[in-house]
Amino acid sequence: MTLKPVEQKLLLLLGWVQLQCAQPAHARTFFEAVLSAEPQQHAARKALVVALLQLELGAQAEQHCEHLLAQGENDPALWACLSRAQQVQGQLERARSTYDHFLGLRDTHA
Numbered sequence: 001m002t003l004k005p006v007e008q009k010l011l012l013l014l015g016w017v018q019l020q021c022a023q024p025a026h027a028r029t030f031f032e033a034v035l036s037a038e039p040q041q042h043a044a045r046k047a048l049v050v051a052l053l054q055l056e057l058g059a060q061a062e063q064h065c066e067h068l069l070a071q072g073e074n075d076p077a078l079w080a081c082l083s084r085a086q087q088v089q090g091q092l093e094r095a096r097s098t099y100d101h102f103l104g105l106r107d108t109h110a
Contacts, residue, residue: 058088
């Protein structure tokens with residue numbers, strides 16, 4: 001499937017509206033549709049992480065966070081999401097360590 005840039009933007013917007021309406025499962029569908037057409041679409045992947053965390057699907061959220069980090073994404077908030085994903089999975093020590101890393105990055109970006 002291929003999507004025009006305007007179609008990708010529309011699906012992202014619809015996904016964000018679903019998140020705002022507390023419908024993360026519906027949002028997930030929109031974000032995954034964008035990613036199926038354009039796997040390197042970082043905005044869709046970041047938004048998908050938010051939806052997955054709201055659904056408490058920590059393992060899947062962690063995979064997407066790690067993918068973004070491997071692709072060179074440097075948004076400090078990504079580390080906070082990774083920490084939350086680990087926390088949801090019960091990996092509390094890893095989550096704490098990851099959150100400490102986030103705090104260090106946040107302080108240097110502020």
